[in-house]
Amino acid sequence: MAWTKYQLGLAALMLVTGSINTLSAKWADKLSAPGCNGSTEHSFQHPFLQAVGMFLGEFSCLAVFYLLLCCDRRRPEPTMAPPQSFNPLLFLPPALCDMTGTSLMYVALNMTSASSFQMLRGAVIIFTGLLSVAFLGRKLVWNQWLGIVITIVGLVVVGLADLSSNNKDRNLSQVITGDLLIIMAQVIVAIQMVLEEKFVYKHDVHPLRAVGTEGFFGFVILSVILVPMYYIPGGSFSGNPRKVLEDALDAFCQIGHLPLIAVALLGNISSIAFFNFAGISVTKEISATTRMVLDSLRTVVIWAVSLAVGWEIFHGLQILGFLILLVGAALYNGLHQPLLARLPWGRPQAGADTEGLLAADGASINGDS
Template sequence: MSSLANVHTCGLLEIILFILAILFGTGCSICSKTMMSLTGTNGTFEKDGSPHMESFQKPLFQTFGMFVGMLLGLVMHWIVLAFKLPFPGYEFGDAEAEDAEKGPTERTALKSKPSDVSKVDSTQIPTWMYFFLAIPAIFDLVATALCMMGLQYLDVSIYQMLRGSGIIFVALMKQHVLKEHLQTFHWVGVFWNVVSVVIVGATALLGAGGVDGGSTNVSASETFLGVCLMMAGAFVQALQFVFEEHVMKMDVPAPPLLLIGMEGFWGTVLSLVVMYPLAFFLPGTDHGSYEDPFNTWNMFLNSTNIQVAFVIYFFTIFFYNLLAVLVTFMLSSVWHAILDNFRPITVWVTDLFIFYHISPAFGEMWTQASYLQIVGMGVLIYGTAIYNAPNAGSVLLEGEWYSFGIDCSKEYEAIKREQEEAEADAAWEQKQQEFKVRKLSSFLESPRISVHTQALRGLGAQHH
C-alpha cells in the first residue's frame, strides 16, 4: 500500500464519537464561561459583617482543573486492564498465548488476523512510556500559557480566529512530520475550515462593536506581540495533537486512556510546581499576583456555587479530552483540530438557547451579525464534508459549481482503487486463514484418534 490513500474511514462509530466530543466540548466551554462569571467569598468579611464577594476569574485554576479531570483516565485505564474490558486502542494477548501453548485450533485460527501480528499487548506497557507521556502535558501547558498571555493584548474575536488557524499547523506537521500525504481535497477542506474561523471571529468583532476584550488601549506593538504569542500557542497546540497521534501509533503504542491519564498526571504536577508558583510571584490584579492560588482555594472552599460548577466542569472536560483523543486515534490529528473549530459555533448556538429559553442573565442574544455566523457555520460544515471525502456523506470536488472549478476526480479514483486492493488483500488473507482452519481441524490433528487408526482410514480412503 502506498501513502496515497491515507484516508480514514469515517463509519458510524467515528461519527458518534465526533458528535459526542462536540457535545462535551460545548459543555465544558459553557461551564468555563459560567465559572468566569461567578462570584464567591474567600471566607473574609466586610466591615459591616457581610461576606467579602469577588469575581471568580481564575483561568489558571481552570487549566489546573482540566489536568485534574484528566487523571480520571488513569483510573479507567487500570479498570480496563484489570478486567480486560474491550476499549479502542487496547489489546490483550493472554488468551491467545494460552491457546498457542495448547497448539493451533480452529478457534484460534479463526480469531487470528494478519493485522494482529503488529499489535502489542496493552498489559505490557514499558516503564519509560509513563515518563514519555509528560511531553504532551508540557505542550498543553505551554500552549495554554502562550494563548493566555496573548489574550491580554487581543480581542476575544481575534483570539478565536488565531487559535482556530492552528489546523494549518496540524495539517503541515501531519504531512511533513508523520509523513502522511494529504491530498488536494484535504487542503481545500482545511482552507474552508480556516475561512469559517475567520467569519466566526469577524461576527464576534461586529457583534461587540469592535471591543471584545478591552484591547482598545493596547498599542500597535503590544497587539503585534499578542498575535505572535497566539500563533506560537497555536503551533505548540498543533505539536500536541500530532504527538498524541504519533504516540498512539508507534511500535509500542500508548493506549488512549493511559495517554489521557498520564497527561493529566504530569499536567497536575507541572501546574503545582511550575505554573502556580510563577503565577503567584508575577504581579497582577489578583491580590497582587497574576493569579493567587491561596485566594482561589479559599474561594473554592467557601462558595458552594463554585464547587458545583467545578464538579460539572471536571466531568465535561474529562469526557471531552477522552473523546478528542479517541477522535485522534480512530481518525487523525487533523480531525481533532476540526473538532476544536466546531466549538465556537456550537457554543454560540447553545448560548442563544440559554438566553432565550433558560435565563437572559446568561447566554448570548441574537444580533444582526448573527446572520454572518450562520454563514460561518455553513462554511465549516462544507469544509469538513470536503475533508471527509470520499467517505459517505462527504462533498466530492469534481468540477461542479459548488466545487469552484476544482476537480479531484483522479485522487478519488486512485483512493478507490487502493481501497479495493486492500479489500481484495484482506479477502485473500481470510481465505488463507480458512484453509488453515480446515487443515488444522481435520482428523489428522485430533488427539483422540491414534496414529494407527488415522493410517488405516487413510489407506481405506485410497481404495475408494
C-alpha cells in the same frame, strides 16, 4: 448501517460532555465572589488553576483505563491487549505543549466569547497540516490544501464578527488579545499532535492510558508552577486583586464564599474525562468522520446556550464564519469523498496522504480538550 444503542450513547456522551467542558469553564469565569482578606467581590478569573483542574480530569482517565482492563480480564475471552511497557517520559514533551496551550486557551476564554473561542480552535487544522508536511513528511492532497485555505477565511470572518460584537464586558484590546492567544494555543496544540504521532503512537499505548499519563505530567508540573505564579506580576493578564499571574489562595477563598464556583469547576474536571473517553470510543466504534461532525455540533450547542443565557449577543457574521470553518474541516477530513467517488476524476491521488486530522491512528489523544 443503523447505529446501535451503545453507539448512540457514545455520540450523545461526546456531544454533551464536550459542550459542558467549555460552558462550565465560561460559567466559572462569569461568577463573582469576595476573595481573601476581605477583598471586594470580583470575577473568578483563575485560568491556570482551571487548567490544573482540566489535567486532573485527564489524569482520571488512567483510573478509567485500569477499570476497563480489570473488567475485561474477568471476561471468558478478554478483548483488550495487556498493557505494554513504555517510557512515561515519552509523554513529557507533548504534555508540556498541552500544558502551555491549555493555559493560554483558559486565559483567552476570559477575554472572548465561548462560541468564538470554540470556533477559533478550528485553526488547529492549519498548523497540524503544515507541521505534518514539514516534520512527518506527509503529502497533502488538493482537498486538504483547499480545506486549510477555507479554514483561514473562516477564521478571519469569525474574528471580524468578534471584533464587531458590542459587548460591555470586553473592550477591543481584550478581544484582539484573546483571539490571538487562541491562535497561538492552536500552534502549540498542533506541535503536541505531531510529537504524539512521531514518538508516542508507535509504542502502541492505549489512548486512555496516554491521556492519563499526559494528564499526570500536566497536573503535577502546573501545580508546582502555581507557587511562583503567586508572586510574579501579571499586569493586564491578571484578573485577581493582587495582580499576579495566578493567585490560587484567592480562588479557594472565592470558592468558599460561593460554592457554586466549585460546581462549575467540577463540571469542567469531570466533563473532560468523559469527553476524552467518549471521543476515543466514537473514533473506534463509529468513525473519525463522526467524531468531527459531533465536534462541530458541539460548537453549535455552545453558541446556542451562550445566546440563551445572555453571555453574548447574536451576530450574523458568526453564522457565516462557522459554516466556512465547517466546510474547511469537512474538506480537510475528506467528507467530500463519498460524493466525488462516483465521478471518474474524483478518485484519491495515488501515493498521497489522505488521512484527515481526526483519523483514528493519527488523532491527538487529547487535542479536543
